[in-house]
Amino acid sequence: MKKTIPTSIANTLFYIEEDTYGELDAYLSSIRLYFASYTDNIEIIKDIESRIAEQFIDYTSGAEKSARIITKEHVDKLISSMGKPEDFGEDSQEKGTQQEEKKAKTPRKFYRDTEHG
Numbered sequence: 227m228k229k230t231i232p233t234s235i236a237n238t239l240f241y242i243e244e245d246t247y248g249e250l251d252a253y254l255s256s257i258r259l260y261f262a263s264y265t266d267n268i269e270i271i272k273d274i275e276s277r278i279a280e281q282f283i284d285y286t287s288g289a290e291k292s293a294r295i296i297t298k299e300h301v302d303k304l305i306s307s308m309g310k311p312e313d314f315g316e317d318s319q320e321k322g323t324q325q326e327e328k329k330a331k332t333p334r335k336f337y338r339d340t341e342h343g
Contacts, residue, residue: 230295236272236279240286242296250301254278260311278304 230241233250242250257274261267281304286294 235282236276238279238283238294240279240282240294240296242301243298246296246298246301249298250296253301253305257311260314274308277308281307 229244231244231247233240233242233247254275258267258271261270264270282294282296282300285300285303286296
């Protein structure tokens, strides 16, 4: 039997295997570091942690509420489904930048109102 470390994620208690704890902690730290420069970083991190807790609850749904034991397979499945922090905002940031550039390049057309001139 492996040692477990009790950990609270989004106010939900999980028991994480000792050898898996380091991997999950590194993942959560990289998320915090990635979003540190955002203005609403605390809210974003709380939302991500809530989603992580939801997924862990789904992974351990067959277990008792007090025996939510998270294994390496659970953490690997979580990381593969959510992706690395570097992957979170690339598409949306690129789309936002492209839309801003498109707006800046498109000249505005002015039309004369002949009826209410």
